[in-house]
Amino acid sequence: MGQKKKVEFHTYRYMLNKLRDKDLILDSDFLSIEILKSRGYYNLINRYKSEFSKEDNLHFEENVHITDLYYYHRVEDDLRNILFKFTINFEQIFKESMAYIISKDIGVETDQYLDFSNYRNYTKARKITKFISHQMEKCTVNPTLYYKKEYGDVPPWILLNNLTMGQTRMYFSIFPLKLTTYVVEQLLPMQDAMPSAHKNLSDFVFNEVLRYRPTDNLNEANFEKLEERSKMEMIELTRDMISIIVDFRNNLAHGSRLIHFTSRQSLNHDALRIFASNKVFSDSEFYSQGIGKNDLFSFIISLIILMDKFDSLYLIDQLDAWQKNNTRTQLSKQAFYHFLKSCNLAPDFISRLKKITIDKTGKQQNEEFNRRFDL
Numbered sequence: 001m002g003q004k005k006k007v008e009f010h011t012y013r014y015m016l017n018k019l020r021d022k023d024l025i026l027d028s029d030f031l032s033i034e035i036l037k038s039r040g041y042y043n044l045i046n047r048y049k050s051e052f053s054k055e056d057n058l059h060f061e062e063n064v065h066i067t068d069l070y071y072y073h074r075v076e077d078d079l080r081n082i083l084f085k086f087t088i089n090f091e092q093i094f095k096e097s098m099a100y101i102i103s104k105d106i107g108v109e110t111d112q113y114l115d116f117s118n119y120r121n122y123t124k125a126r127k128i129t130k131f132i133s134h135q136m137e138k139c140t141v142n143p144t145l146y147y148k149k150e151y152g153d154v155p156p157w158i159l160l161n162n163l164t165m166g167q168t169r170m171y172f173s174i175f176p177l178k179l180t181t182y183v184v185e186q187l188l189p190m191q192d193a194m195p196s197a198h199k200n201l202s203d204f205v206f207n208e209v210l211r212y213r214p215t216d217n218l219n220e221a222n223f224e225k226l227e228e229r230s231k232m233e234m235i236e237l238t239r240d241m242i243s244i245i246v247d248f249r250n251n252l253a254h255g256s257r258l259i260h261f262t263s264r265q266s267l268n269h270d271a272l273r274i275f276a277s278n279k280v281f282s283d284s285e286f287y288s289q290g291i292g293k294n295d296l297f298s299f300i301i302s303l304i305i306l307m308d309k310f311d312s313l314y315l316i317d318q319l320d321a322w323q324k325n326n327t328r329t330q331l332s333k334q335a336f337y338h339f340l341k342s343c344n345l346a347p348d349f350i351s352r353l354k355k356i357t358i359d360k361t362g363k364q365q366n367e368e369f370n371r372r373f374d375l
Contacts, residue, residue, distance in 0.1 A: 015041050022058065025065040035070050047257050048072045051342050068335060075326055075339050076258055082322060083300070084252040086315045090245060090307050091165055097186040098172060099157035101179045108155040110136065119174040128174055135163065165246050172242070181231075184238045187306045189275065189358050205230045209274055237271040241302035248299040258296055259342040266294040267302075275305050279355040285346075295344045304356050312358050319350050 010018075012033045016026055026032040036044065050057065051072065052064045106113045114133050119125035136144060136154055144162045147154045160168060172183065181201050190204035209230045215223060243265035251261055269286055276292065280301070285291040292298050300319075304312045327333040337347055346352065 012036055023060045032066050039073055044069050044073055071335050072339055078322055080252050082318045086303055087249045089311050090303055095160040097183045099160050101182040102156040109153055113156055120176050121174055125174040128170055165249050169242055169246050184235050187238055201231055233271045237268055240265050240267050241306055244299050244302050263294040267298055275357045280352045297345055304353055309358050316353050
């Protein structure tokens with residue numbers, strides 16, 4: 001086994017000389033040291049050098065300045081802050097819908113809703129409910145601590161407050177079909193003809209999903225099977241989008257770089273097409289370039305689809321402002337689009353997001369109904 005490298009301390013002056021040897025342009029030693037002090041050599045140079053390096057990955061391309069790397073870091077930081085904020089918004093919606101249906105259908109006492117027999121996959125449910133119970137027992141922060149002291153019990157809406165997103169997703173994975181369906185109905189952008197009507201997954205599948213499926217030659221039994229498969233397809237798509245959001249949330253929370261990061265989970269192309277037409281991404285982009293599959297774009301798409309309608313529109317507004325702030329000059333515009341390319345984001349990705357089906361007005365639905373039945 002070869003000898004391992006020795007970790008050594010280096011002064012900022014040494015770092016500058018090392019960067020010059022790598023052909024990085026330092027316009028000012030004072031400014032360069034201040035940049036290294038505020039960002040760190042590893043977090044700035046090692047994180048982004050591959051985006052500006054020659055093929056040997058040992059030297060920088062011509063005319064690359066340390067301020068270019070600093071700009072990359074700043075643009076990514078701004079994007080990270082925007083996305084993390086809306087990830088928290090999604091987390092609140094997700095947990096609230098879970099807490100509501102647990103309380104309504106199972107109960108508000110821990111002996112009720114942490115009884116593994118209320119969930120699917122008993123072996124897995126036993127482990128998960130035991131883990132959650134242990135998390136609750138050892139929790140020493142409010143509001144869980146307050147409820148343990150004052151009520152001697154912790155209702156679902158309080159327990160979920162102190163679970164991480166990963167733990168919440170784990171809990172959701174054992175939900176029986178009825179509870180899962182309710183959560184999916186609250187998250188997916190489905191709306192009946194009457195805006196005040198209860199969201200219903202079966203109606204959504206019949207009115208929206210099945211029009212993308214060949215049904216003309218199906219008998220009643222096969223039609224019902226297709227309808228059931230389509231319902232499960234929407235449930236699985238929702239689960240997959242939640243998994244992608246969790247993966248990127250962890251990345252954001254730990255300050256890791258967004259460029260080149262992908263989720264372990266991929267989205268189903270055909271299911272996603274219900275909400276994202278080829279104006280959002282083409283088939284070729286999805287299958288050949290992974291655009292919208294498990295990349296940063298898929299994460300933003302998942303947020304847009306699953307969040308509250310107004311949060312989704314606000315996120316797009318925030319991304320618009322982020323782009324405008326970073327494309328005021330020709331130089332900043334060039335660097336900005338370089339950054340987008342590193343993130344596997346199309347130059348027009350924000351305008352594409354605006355094409356996602358977030359909600360349908362009654363007027364839109366009536367027009368589609370009339371077109372479908374030639375009225």
